[in-house]
Structures are given as structure tokens and as C-alpha cells.
Amino acid sequence: MKLAVLVITAASLHGDATYSGIIKPYMYADNLYFKQVSGTGWSNSTCTRTKANTQRYLRLSPELDADIEVRNFYMSYILAAYMAGREVSITATGVCSNEGDEETR
Numbered sequence: 001m002k003l004a005v006l007v008i009t010a011a012s013l014h015g016d017a018t019y020s021g022i023i024k025p026y027m028y029a030d031n032l033y034f035k036q037v038s039g040t041g042w043s044n045s046t047c048t049r050t051k052a053n054t055q056r057y058l059r060l061s062p063e064l065d066a067d068i069e070v071r072n073f074y075m076s077y078i079l080a081a082y083m084a085g086r087e088v089s090i091t092a093t094g095v096c097s098n099e100g101d102e103e104t105r
Contacts, residue, residue, distance in 0.1 A: 018090065019034075019039065019058060019091075020088070021037065021038045021088075022081075022085060022086070022088075023082060025074070031059060031062075032060040032065055032071050033057045033058065033101065034057065035057055058090060062103075
């Protein structure tokens with residue numbers, strides 16, 4: 001069974017990537033990040049193609065990350081899928097942070 005987080009943004013309509021696989025959520029410096037454990041699409045990230053970044057993380061957008069309830073929802077949803085060994089899909093916005101992480105909604 002594959003769970004899906006599908007969000008349509010203007011960027012995703014212009015061909016930005018959907019990342020699929022087993023994804024591990026984690027917090028760093030009060031921000032929610034997602035890291036691939038297995039799956040596809042991660043090496044084709046807009047940010048990894050345009051910046052010298054080998055980390056390949058996705059980051060919850062700052063607007064959503066600032067809302068604790070929204071951040072907790074994403075954290076619990078992705079963590080539950082990770083703990084169950086279930087794949088998820090995340091559509092990114094195509095916006096890169098200063099660190100080279102691609103933002104997602």
C-alpha cells in the first residue's frame with residue numbers, strides 16, 4: 001500500500017518533481033525535514049541540480065513549518081508511514097532554501 005501526500009502548486013504544474021519512497025522525518029533547528037531511506041526522484045531534485053548539494057533533503061515550507069499544528073500533522077503522518085515501512089509521495093514546490101533543500105507543501 002502506498003500513501004500519498006499530493007499537493008498541487010504552481011511549481012508542481014510546471015514539472016517539478018514528486019519524490020516517492022520510504023521517507024524519514026526529523027527535526028533540526030526547529031524545522032521539519034524529510035530524508036529518503038529508499039525510493040525514486042531524489043537525485044533529480046531541482047535544488048540538487050542547481051546547487052552543489054549532496055544531502056538531498058526536502059524541507060517543509062517555512063510558512064507551514066511555523067504553524068505547530070500543521071508541522072505536527074506532517075511529522076506524525078510521515079513518521080507513521082516510516083515506522084510501518086510504507087512508501088509515501090511528496091510533491092515539491094521547486095523553491096530551494098539557502099542550504100539547498102527543496103521546499104514542499
